[in-house]
Every structure is written in C-alpha cells, then in structure tokens.
Amino acid sequence: MRLSPLALGLIATLSWHANANLKQQVAESMPELESLYLHLHQNPELSYKEEKTAGRLADEMRRLGYDVTENVGGFGVVGMLKNGDGPTVMIRADTDGLPIIEETGKSYASKVKVKDDAGNLVGVMHGCGHDIHMTSLIGTAKQLMANKEKWQGTLMLVAQPAEEVGGGAKAMLKEGLYTQFAKPDHVIGLHVSAAVPAGKVAIAPGYALANVDSVDIIVKGKGGHGAYPHTTIDPVVLASRIVLGLQTITSREISPLEPSVITVGSIHGGSKHNIISNEVKLQLTLRSYNPNVREQQIAAIKRLTAGIAHSAGLEDSLVPEVIVHESESIPSTYNNPELAEFVTSAIKQEIGAENVEQSQPVMAGEDFGLYGRTDDNVPITIFWLGGVNQAVFDAAQKSGEPLPSLHSSKFAPDYPIAIATGVRAMSNSALALFNQK
Numbered sequence: 001m002r003l004s005p006l007a008l009g010l011i012a013t014l015s016w017h018a019n020a021n022l023k024q025q026v027a028e029s030m031p032e033l034e035s036l037y038l039h040l041h042q043n044p045e046l047s048y049k050e051e052k053t054a055g056r057l058a059d060e061m062r063r064l065g066y067d068v069t070e071n072v073g074g075f076g077v078v079g080m081l082k083n084g085d086g087p088t089v090m091i092r093a094d095t096d097g098l099p100i101i102e103e104t105g106k107s108y109a110s111k112v113k114v115k116d117d118a119g120n121l122v123g124v125m126h127g128c129g130h131d132i133h134m135t136s137l138i139g140t141a142k143q144l145m146a147n148k149e150k151w152q153g154t155l156m157l158v159a160q161p162a163e164e165v166g167g168g169a170k171a172m173l174k175e176g177l178y179t180q181f182a183k184p185d186h187v188i189g190l191h192v193s194a195a196v197p198a199g200k201v202a203i204a205p206g207y208a209l210a211n212v213d214s215v216d217i218i219v220k221g222k223g224g225h226g227a228y229p230h231t232t233i234d235p236v237v238l239a240s241r242i243v244l245g246l247q248t249i250t251s252r253e254i255s256p257l258e259p260s261v262i263t264v265g266s267i268h269g270g271s272k273h274n275i276i277s278n279e280v281k282l283q284l285t286l287r288s289y290n291p292n293v294r295e296q297q298i299a300a301i302k303r304l305t306a307g308i309a310h311s312a313g314l315e316d317s318l319v320p321e322v323i324v325h326e327s328e329s330i331p332s333t334y335n336n337p338e339l340a341e342f343v344t345s346a347i348k349q350e351i352g353a354e355n356v357e358q359s360q361p362v363m364a365g366e367d368f369g370l371y372g373r374t375d376d377n378v379p380i381t382i383f384w385l386g387g388v389n390q391a392v393f394d395a396a397q398k399s400g401e402p403l404p405s406l407h408s409s410k411f412a413p414d415y416p417i418a419i420a421t422g423v424r425a426m427s428n429s430a431l432a433l434f435n436q437k
Ligand SMILES: [Zn+2]
Pocket: 128, 164, 406, 407
C-alpha cells in the first residue's frame, strides 16, 4: 500500500465525517460490552482449551449477522461479512487466559481453577488482557455492521486461540485462514498495554515485538565421586562455562545495532553434594528482531557449547545437545510502516492526536506477526491499547513504584475506558481502510 499524505488526509476526512457519531454509538453499546467483558474475565480458559470462550464469541458474531465458522485451527472462530466490492480487512483478537491465580482484589476477579496438562490444579486468569481484545473485537463488529452503508469490502473477524503458547495463529493459517475464507489486504490487531494509560493508544512502526525461541541445552559429562574430580568430566563446571560464554554472543558477535537477548532461565543438574553428575540441563529464551540475528544466535550457541565440551576433552558423542523448540518459535512482529502510519492517523482523528503516541519496540513476543509472514506478505499492524487507570498511572509516576505488568496476578486494566477506546480506534481504522480509494 502506498498513499500520499494528501490521500491519507482526504480519506481520513471522508471516513470521519461520515461517522462523526461513532463515539456516541460506542458509548451506547458499553453496557452490553461491559457485561461481555465481565463474563469473559470470570470464565477464562487456558491455551488450547478455549472452547466456551469460542462458543460465546461465535454466538455474539452470529447475533450481529456475521457468517461464522467455528473450530478453525483448534478453537478459532472466523466471522465474515461480505459487503460489496472493496478491500478485505482482517481484525484479530486472541482468546486464551493464563495459569495465574488472580490477585487484583476486584469484585469481578476470576476464581477459576482447573487441572493443567501435568495434572496440577492451577488458577486461570486473563492476565494478558485478551478479554479486552475479544470485547473490543465484538464491539467493533457491532459498529461495522451497524454502519455498513458507510463502507464496502469484506470484513474478516478472527478470534484466535493459543496465543500464549505460540500455536494459534500457526494453526489457523495452516487450516486455510487465507485460502478457505479470504486473503486479507490488511490485518490489524491490538494488545492492551500495562504501561500506557487507558484512553490512549501507542504504536510502533516497523519491528514491534520480537522473535522468540525456546532452546534447551543438555550438557553432558562423565560423572563420578565428588572427591575424585580428576577422574570425571564435570558437567556442572562445563555448564557454568557455557552460561558465561553465552554472554559474549550478544556482546561480542552480534552487531550492537541489532537487538539480541539470550537469557538462561533455568539450570538443573546433579543430585547430591558429593556426586559429580553426568548431565546438566539449561533452558534458554532467545529474543531478536532480525531473522538473521536469530540464526546467528542459534549457530553461535551450537558452536560455543561444542567448543567448550571439546576443550574439556569430551568426545564428539558427548558434545552438548542444543534443542530448538521450533514448534514454539514465534517470529517477530513487523508493523508495516505505511499501514501503521495510516492506522495511526485514523486513530488520531477518532480519539485525538494527543492520545496517540509512538512507542518503542519490545522484546516480548506475539504470534500476530505470523499473519504477515505467509508468502502473501500481507501488511499487518498491531497497536498498544492503554489499559492503566489514569489515577493509578499518575500515582505510579509520582512514587516510582512499578505498575503490575502483563501476566501479573495484579494486572487490573481500567476496562470500560480501554474497551471504548479499543472499539473506537479499531472501528475507525477499519472504516478508513475500507474507504481508502
Ligand atoms: Zn501474554
């Protein structure tokens, strides 16, 4: 998509004036959206288990008049509205909760407990705000249906499961999201922010979220008695050298201009004070933006671990195993700069330029990026929807106390303001995209 600034302004003006009372219409729909939010918040489901959530969203979309398909790539839901000739705009919301016991102290807090796959009883909470995303999707669906004489094209609503485990977008695309339904011209999404005040929006053009890889390293040695270390090759010592060696990959091998994170999040080995074990396991998370940096990180980890093992005298069969969990890998989210600029101007005109800021990229991951990484190269953009109550935000600024982050048991977004802002921002972005010619 390539639009001149003049065209941008003209389009925006047209779509806006045609829909000057969006704010009012969204305000009128807030009671039902708030009750939908509270229902979703109190009934969160874990990744790959979003059956009831999907059912409720499908009902909502059907009630609004969308052509709905369920069970797309697991509990994915697709709602279609073909409304004449025009572009296809896809809006995505994710649907899964997290294994967290909610500690917000709110009257509407989730009390759900379920057994996880390992058989442990865990609390479930929408600690990443996906309940806000779903409610905003339904609110937007309502506005675009109610105002369908103001746009032409195809609207594709996507409720995507299993975001937290990086599986949902992959599964929906694999099941033919772009071939069985429609290939979108633009994909837009939002994610609630635990750092931006409710009522505001922040957007990062270009790289917005990182490549994420989970990597295991199994360090092998030759165990024995702790009192006779000279008869062993100690994997605890090797693992220690590996952990320190890994620190030089980002600092000495990767360009300082390219973001890179290599974190060892877990290290386990041995069983007793006086036994030198045979094995130590490390678990790492890798982050980057550039796909070449990701490849460089993985290659360096393999080379460095093998080198340390060889230097200790281990034979080839005992070099550390480096396991990249490809099925959990998430590529970085790249916000198409032109689409990001277009969406930014659309949101500014709806909620005011003073409420829209440009944000820095973050090293967190989101499988939203996958929608732009098929062979179709569909332009995508995700924006941050402010979630923090303004008074809470101001108090934190004053005291310097950190705010509860996403995935915190204390994350309690100011949902009425966040949802109303999300619906207005998303509805106007879609309207502007439909009316861009
Ligand atoms: Zn999350």
